[in-house]
Amino acid sequence: MADFIIRFLLCNVIICGMIGILIIFKWLFKNILSSRMQYNLWFFLLGLLAVPFMPFRPISFTNFSSTALSDIDANNMTATNAGTANWMNDFTISVNRHTPSSIGYILFTIWLLGIFAMVILTVKSILRLLKIENSALLLQNPDVCLLYRQCLNELMITRNIPVYSTAFLKSPIMLGFFKPRIYLPIHLICDYRETDVRYMLLHELQHYKHKDAAANFLMTLVSVVYWFNPLVWYALKEMRNDREVACDTSVLKMLEEDAYADYGNTLINFAQKVSVFPFPFASGLSGSMKQMKRRIINIASYKKPSFQKTLKGMTAFLLIAVFIMGFTPFISTYAADTGYYRWNFSSQNVVYEDYSNCFGKYNGSFVLYDITSDQWTIYNKEQAVRRFSPDSTFKIYSALFCLNEKLITPYENDMKWDHTSYPFAAWEADQNLNSAMASSVNWYFNILDNELGIDRLSDYLHQINYGNQSIDNNTDSFWLESTLAISPIEQVQLLTSLYDNTLPFSAEDMNTVKNSIHIASSDSAELYGKTGTGRVNGKDINGWFIGYVTKNGHTYVFATNIQADSTATGTAAADITFSILSMNSIYE
Helix, strand or coil: CHHHHHHHHHHHHHHHHHHHHHHHHHHHCCCCCCHHHHHHHHHHHHHHHHHHHCCCCCCCCCCHHHHHHCCEEEEEEEEEEEEECCCCEEEEEEEEECCCCCHHHHHHHHHHHHHHHHHHHHHHHHHHHHHHHHHCEECCCHHHHHHHHHHHHHCCCCCCCCEEEECCCCCCEEECCCCCEEEEEHHHHHCCCHHHHHHHHHHHHHHHHCCHHHHHHHHHHHHHHCCCCHHHHHHHHHHHHHHHHHHHHHHHHHCCHHHHHHHHHHHHHHHCCCCCCCCCCEEECCCCHHHHHHHHHHHHCCCCCCHHHHHHHHHHHHHHHHHHHCCHHHHHHHHCCCCECCCCHHHCCEEECCCHHHHCCCEEEEEEEECCCCEEEEECHHHHCECECCHHHHHHHHHHHHHHCCCCCCCCCCECCCCCCCCCHHHCCCECHHHHHHCCCHHHHHHHHHHHCHHHHHHHHHHHCCCCCCCCCCCCCCCCCCCCCECHHHHHHHHHHHHCCCCCCCHHHHHHHHHHCEEEECCCEEEEEEEEEEEECCEEEEEEEEEEEEECCEEEEEEEEEECCCCECHHHHHHHHHHHHHHCCCCC
16 A cells, blocks of 8 residues: 555646646637536546556556665675575575655555545535435425426426425535436525526526536545645636536527626626535535636627637647547556556466465466467466566576677677675686576676666666566666566566567577576476576565476476565475476476
């Protein structure tokens, strides 16, 4: 929840900018856009306000929030040997991860408390409104009833919408979406003036015709969720003002030109009597004196639009709408939880297996893809799309990037040891790509990554769509229990592309990397793979084994990930993988 609130606050920065842009557009095109179009533009903003809560993955943008949340001291490292095997050394180092800042949790708590307070205020308003409803009486005045039926006929409304009178209101209001009803102040009925009552009824029925009750609900919901954002409150206020102006204009379209002044006079005469209390879920004639002035100016200057002006308005409306909605991917980028890969399981040929006995005490997943038969086998669907730090498995792609940049070549990839002391004897020697990959020699790949630089590394991550593509400013540790994360399914997809030579690199470079992760051969099978271990604060919490097996004309690409409080190593992940592969007669 702490990371959500930070992503949500980042979204609000963009939303504030969009509100400003929308207001500028409305001002620039105020003489072209009709009042109804100006009001409808606000619904696109409401759509943007919903984006942070939508469960979809953005397209190829860096997740800045994860960078802000990760706090790893890469300069304070302790070394351990996570285990060895006769076919590969699974060396790793430990990083110290500080306890996440409590600021995120504090902000989230404050946000929830604010929502709770807003809900209480909304409930109080609803209770007050219910009190008014309970005291209201069904309209009995025959003259007003006759006038009301005439108004319904003018608007071609066939639904029977009841009208009530009450002494507790100063202005008419309309309530209800499923069961709409109108409430009239009793003083209006007592001081009956046919023209005034007719205009007010027409105004309220316009609210019904344009489904403003639903808009009221959405605006109330937005005000509760975005209680802390003053620009959102300002936007909602302007939306309500535009709604009333739009309803006025809809009434004016029904009237003759010589009746415009009478409608304006009705508002003026009523201005001192209206209630400015914002009942939730209610639409009414009420408003502030500033709003009334704006509405009267609109009435005084109103002219029925020509076809040419209407066409220009529609064009401007569509252009503004497209521009506003074009910002949806930017907001979704900050909003989306990139901790999970959004994969369409239904579009794939997937078989789900239970390998819990193989995993034992570990929480993890296993993903297998038979390229030849286009068949997926998955254990633990939820964990298969969850993203974890790649740890040393990322070295496969680090090597590929550096080969493409000619920092090393398939034939010249030796590197001298500078006699720095390391915790593993295998690291204290000259290296080439094959030995550095086999012994997971961090210093070899750190030198290459530093030469490549943050910008090029980031470009390559985007180019191959690697996990969440999030990279911090430390080339030595972004893949080591830091910001970069990838799911087991994504690991398999990338390895499949590597095997098929369909990544955007030369076939020679891809074959060089594949040769560097070759582990073993048998009479019928070839095994390729790379382990990775995430060790944090001295405990192995994240274990990977990824690779592929070629056997009898089939290629099986796999990824195993395990999670635990300790002992979750690449070697343990490899042991689980071999158990499953053996069980399925893929690799003995």
